[in-house]
Amino acid sequence: MLTSYARKWQQMRPLPTIPGAFPLVGHSLMMKSNGREFFQQIIHYTKNYQHQPLLKLWLGTMPVVAIYKAENVEVILTSSKQIDKSYMYKFLEPWLGLGLLTSTGNKWRSRRKMLTPTFHFTILEDFLDVMNEQANILVHKLEKHVNQGAFNCFFYITLCALDIICETAMGKNIGAQSNDDSEYVRAVYRMSDSIHRRMKAPWLWLDFLFLMCKEGREHKRSLEVLHNFTNNVIAKRTSEMRRDEEHRSADKDSSSSKNKRRAFLDLLLNVTDDEGNTLSHEDVREEVDTFMFEGHDTTAAAINWSLYLLGSYPEVQKQVDSELEEVFGKSDRPATLEDLKKLKYLECVIKESLRLFPSVPLFARNLNEDCEVGGYKIVKGSQVIIIPYALHRDPRYFPNPEEFQPKRFFPENLQGRHPYAYVPFSAGPRNCIGQKFAIMEEKSILSCILRHFWVESNQKREELGLAGELILRPTNGIWIKLKRRNANES
Known part of the structure; x- marks a missing residue:
């Protein structure tokens, strides 16, 4: 083991690095344990070394290479060989098993091929009713804050996203917005916090300890709690589908389930691989839990950041207001898929928000073989960390990178931009399979909120307290004021 470590140390010596590493512990003693301070530290390093193509760190005996230049990100993300997630993702396995997020090799390829059709746009359309209903509940919850003082909207949005993901994933309405103290909701948040704390504490990496x-x-x-809940939902739905099938066989005219909403779970129970094999109960649970984990915090963060930025840039919010007026008029009817397609400027707002505040601020790959990046050899077994937060601030592709400018995503302004300069949903073969779902949900919720309220932000950017945990989170919350939308017209 020591020989292997010494060999890697020697092979990685030419890579740009931060001074102060010690044998065996590397830079570990320098790294902050607090999520907010750790993230600020990483961003500080990427700024100081922005003239370098990459940056090497040693966490204990593990070589970690940070990359934040589009041309180098492309090398990793386009590779069909470098698809294994980082060692750190193993801490998700007790909850998510080896689902689409955590699996590798042939299992990942087979599962990805099976699941891709379940995210087709015609299927996503079935989920829009749920999004609209939950967005309306959210608006009702926010009503009490109209013309009042500033309040933290982060948790409101998160509970709405959790309700949406539960109903679209499992067909189960958990009512998180009405009962945020439910056992399942508490378990989701305890589990997410536990995983993040374990990732930062090497002494907790050994399972028995x-x-x-x-x-x-x-x-x-x-x-x-989490597995029992999902297992019960799967068992109940499997039983219902079997009963419906029996009824259909007995009565060709039966329509008992015709009007029942489809959930992601229903699609999983029917999907087959190339040999016609269906997913096992455990396989289904892995994917439902993965959809739950990946689909609520990330989307909630994106919506919160969009609201914060719109509240900080009233001239941008006015343009969104004009677009909403053009599409919906004074109507408060639910949004249709056609409506959402017309909200081009709002989509640019969301994309620019994800540029400045990517929901996943960094993600990692474990190298399966030696790889040359930016003129340097990175050895097999290294962890490569891609940092979208830094990548998205490259002035070569985003002049005045700290400015919020949705026009950057107008079609005419995309020409000539490196395709890997902007990767909020990752890119290449392991890109986010649910990105269309996420954008649709974000447009649905934001359009519903902004048709009712005018938003004013109550924080300067330096007051947010950014923490790069599993998602990019404001440790101080997102504090906004609300006014009645029509009352603001002047």
């Missing part, structure tokens, strides 16, 4: 401590025991209890 982790399970001996209080943190590990709480993790196990949350896991039981």
